[in-house]
Amino acid sequence: MRVMAIKRFNREDILNFVRPEKRKVVARLAELKPTGISFNDSIFRVLYDGKVLRDKVIIKPHYAWVGGWSRKNPVIYIDDDILASPDHKELLSLLLHEAVERHVATTYDLHEYDEAHIVAESVEFNWAVNHGVSYHDYDILTDLIRKKESNEP
Numbered sequence: 001m002r003v004m005a006i007k008r009f010n011r012e013d014i015l016n017f018v019r020p021e022k023r024k025v026v027a028r029l030a031e032l033k034p035t036g037i038s039f040n041d042s043i044f045r046v047l048y049d050g051k052v053l054r055d056k057v058i059i060k061p062h063y064a065w066v067g068g069w070s071r072k073n074p075v076i077y078i079d080d081d082i083l084a085s086p087d088h089k090e091l092l093s094l095l096l097h098e099a100v101e102r103h104v105a106t107t108y109d110l111h112e113y114d115e116a117h118i119v120a121e122s123v124e125f126n127w128a129v130n131h132g133v134s135y136h137d138y139d140i141l142t143d144l145i146r147k148k149e150s151n152e153p
């Protein structure tokens with residue numbers, strides 16, 4: 001899920017939003033660096049947490065959450081408007097978020113909307129700032145998609 005404006009990882013979030021028994025693993029996963037990112041033939045791949053994550057990417061029109069994933073299958077969903085972004089790295093950034101979120105939620109039994117999202121946001125943010133993604137532009141883009149697809153003013 002990539003609804004809110006992204007922000008830098010904040011250790012306070014772990015205390016506020018993560019169950020005590022999951023705090024250690026969330027802190028560890030949030031600091032891991034992803035490598036070997038590729039997106040070809042509708043498959044997104046990344047090396048993360050010692051594994052090759054491999055997810056099929058399905059483009060959805062009118063997807064208010066901008067990005068999402070399946071609990072049952074290695075599948076990521078993204079809104080079609082993200083493809084209109086002139087910056088391919090914004091797309092990779094979003095796919096990275098969803099792939100990491102899916103992996104940590106399903107592998108470590110983390111809650112999707114807070115625990116796994118905190119990890120995904122941290123990994124995504126660190127990767128994106130190192131790859132020159134403008135977070136200002138990126139937030140404007142995802143906010144536009146969310147508002148359009150959910151018919152918010």
Ligand SMILES: [Zn+2]
Pocket residue numbers: 001002097101116117120121
């Ligand atoms: Zn998320």
